Amino acid sequence: MIKKFIDEESGKIVEKSVMNAITIDCVIFGFDNGSLEVLLIEHAEGISKGKWGLPGGWIKKEESIDNAAYRLLRELTGIKDLYLEQLRAFGEPSRFPLDRVITIGYYALIKKDMFNIKAGFTASDAKWYGLNEVENLIYDHNKILEYSLIRLRSKVKRAPIGFNLLPEKFTLLQLMQLYEEILGVQLDKPNFRRKILKMKLLVVLEEKQTNVSHRAAKLYMFDKERYEMLTNKGFIFEV
Amino acid sequence: MIKKFIDEESGKIVEKSVMNAITIDCVIFGFDNGSLEVLLIEHAEGISKGKWGLPGGWIKKEESIDNAAYRLLRELTGIKDLYLEQLRAFGEPSRFPLDRVITIGYYALIKKDMFNIKAGFTASDAKWYGLNEVENLIYDHNKILEYSLIRLRSKVKRAPIGFNLLPEKFTLLQLMQLYEEILGVQLDKPNFRRKILKMKLLVVLEEKQTNVSHRAAKLYMFDKERYEMLTNKGFIFEV
DNA sequence: CAAACTTATAGTTTATTTGACTACAAGGTT
DNA sequence: AACCTTGTAGTCAAATAAACTATAAGTTTG
Numbered sequence: 001m002i003k004k005f006i007d008e009e010s011g012k013i014v015e016k017s018v019m020n021a022i023t024i025d026c027v028i029f030g031f032d033n034g035s036l037e038v039l040l041i042e043h044a045e046g047i048s049k050g051k052w053g054l055p056g057g058w059i060k061k062e063e064s065i066d067n068a069a070y071r072l073l074r075e076l077t078g079i080k081d082l083y084l085e086q087l088r089a090f091g092e093p094s095r096f097p098l099d100r101v102i103t104i105g106y107y108a109l110i111k112k113d114m115f116n117i118k119a120g121f122t123a124s125d126a127k128w129y130g131l132n133e134v135e136n137l138i139y140d141h142n143k144i145l146e147y148s149l150i151r152l153r154s155k156v157k158r159a160p161i162g163f164n165l166l167p168e169k170f171t172l173l174q175l176m177q178l179y180e181e182i183l184g185v186q187l188d189k190p191n192f193r194r195k196i197l198k199m200k201l202l203v204v205l206e207e208k209q210t211n212v213s214h215r216a217a218k219l220y221m222f223d224k225e226r227y228e229m230l231t232n233k234g235f236i237f238e239v
Numbered sequence: 240m241i242k243k244f245i246d247e248e249s250g251k252i253v254e255k256s257v258m259n260a261i262t263i264d265c266v267i268f269g270f271d272n273g274s275l276e277v278l279l280i281e282h283a284e285g286i287s288k289g290k291w292g293l294p295g296g297w298i299k300k301e302e303s304i305d306n307a308a309y310r311l312l313r314e315l316t317g318i319k320d321l322y323l324e325q326l327r328a329f330g331e332p333s334r335f336p337l338d339r340v341i342t343i344g345y346y347a348l349i350k351k352d353m354f355n356i357k358a359g360f361t362a363s364d365a366k367w368y369g370l371n372e373v374e375n376l377i378y379d380h381n382k383i384l385e386y387s388l389i390r391l392r393s394k395v396k397r398a399p400i401g402f403n404l405l406p407e408k409f410t411l412l413q414l415m416q417l418y419e420e421i422l423g424v425q426l427d428k429p430n431f432r433r434k435i436l437k438m439k440l441l442v443v444l445e446e447k448q449t450n451v452s453h454r455a456a457k458l459y460m461f462d463k464e465r466y467e468m469l470t471n472k473g474f475i476f477e478v
Numbered sequence: 479c480a481a482a483c484t485t486a487t488a489g490t491t492t493a494t495t496t497g498a499c500t501a502c503a504a505g506g507t508t
Numbered sequence: 509a510a511c512c513t514t515g516t517a518g519t520c521a522a523a524t525a526a527a528c529t530a531t532a533a534g535t536t537t538g
Contacts, residue, residue: 018297019258058257065330089328091304214485215534453513454505
């Protein structure tokens with residue numbers, strides 16, 4: 001597709017192609033043992049062969065961008081049940097060395113206990129990294145990761161998306177530690193309990209923890225229906 | 240550029256082009272006489288000729304997406320001093336009737352008193368619309384507008400971007416009305432004053448309003464340097 | 479088996495913030 | 509001069525958040 005532009009220096013009308021290569025790159029977050037991790041892959045082909053970066057891929061003509069992101073995650077992890085949100089488009093002309101490639105960043109939150117990584121046919125390896133173990137990634141992937149963290153931190157305070165990182169059943173301490181880890185703050189146990197329970201978003205279960213070397217904590221579940229009901233009434237989640 | 244994909248039904252590897260046409264569309268907000276407005280343009284060419292939509296255009300190969308958005312706004316309004324932020328990419332395959340076109344949405348906040356609209360060579364007319372005067376726009380532009388409003392509302396509470404819609408010098412009532420209009424709430428004058436002044440972000444000027452038929456209010460200016468200084472110390476703007 | 483230890487959970491107290499409201503000041507208009 | 513509109517200062521009760529104390533319910537250790 002060729003379109004007309006005004007050349008800013010000469011003022012003349014020039015014709016240029018407006019076709020671009022577009023990729024998707026996704027930051028996948030997991031929570032394990034009290035720390036936040038991201039899933040990185042080692043590229044198996046092309047100029048970035050052998051280097052680590054975010055999982056990603058190309059968008060097909062007939063699918064929406066969101067669907068492309070879902071498809072890529074399905075190919076990589078096999079899970080269908082995850083939280084996925086677009087970050088934004090990253091389009092510095094220099095971000096990709098060979099051609100102009102615009103990428104659309106996503107981030108996903110998954111329950112780590114629920115799946116196995118399949119490296120897939122463009123990756124030779126896939127591995128979880130703690131946030132401060134991440135070193136130099138390909139292209140602008142460090143920048144995308146950084147941006148995803150900012151978004152995650154701001155979103156997690158205003159919407160109950162944190163639950164997507166925990167198992168179905170969790171204790172209040174686990175939930176608190178999740179918030180502590182993501183937000184990088186220290187929280188007070190009794191105060192956190194009170195605050196989160198007052199929202200009435202959690203269902204307390206009969207079950208308790210097992211195999212712990214201390215008093216077993218009650219297990220809770222997030223009540224999504226109740227959340228939506230409350231939201232419609234004007235309730236705003238805020239930690 | 241041709242890439243390989245796994246066909247999900249047959250499991251075979253197929254080759255597809257990954258080139259896409261990408262545009263930029265921008266929601267431009269202005270504030271006038273107590274109400275929030277958006278700048279729309281009437282398209283002068285192509286299949287949408289005669290219809291109203293968001294101002295937009297194509298991205299050149301050698302410019303970043305942000306720069307493309309700046310360039311388009313400059314071409315349209317002539318202003319260089321504005322607030323600009325990317326929303327996200329919109330890429331439903333059906334959003335554009337002829338081809339697959341992915342668009343990257345932006346929103347801008349401008350001081351309406353500072354500029355004149357130039358319709359430009361792809362638009363036959365440009366006009367400010369109050370938010371509830373906006374009717375059916377081309378493509379998915381209503382959706383982009385809706386999304387921009389959600390973003391504006393959430394952002395304006397957490398960052399002092401609202402000032403970009405006001406003249407350099409403004410009264411506290413003007414500022415309060417801006418927040419009332421954007422957030423759709425009623426605020427209490429004394430309480431709003433106290434809250435906003437406590438942040439120490441405003442410089443009070445010697446000047447007062449003129450030509451008003453009531454007690455003249457003091458004029459204030461936003462102190463950007465002070466804002467950045469406070470932010471570095473951990474201050475968080477919140478209305 | 480009891481003491482020590484760890485985490486869970488309940489409750490108290492104080493400081494801070496928010497929200498609603500009252501009162502008066504400072505102009506211009508009639 | 510009376511009145512109207514908006515600006516500005518101050519008060520007070522209610523709600524919320526933050527810091528802290530205390531106790532309960534288990535495990536582990538000696």
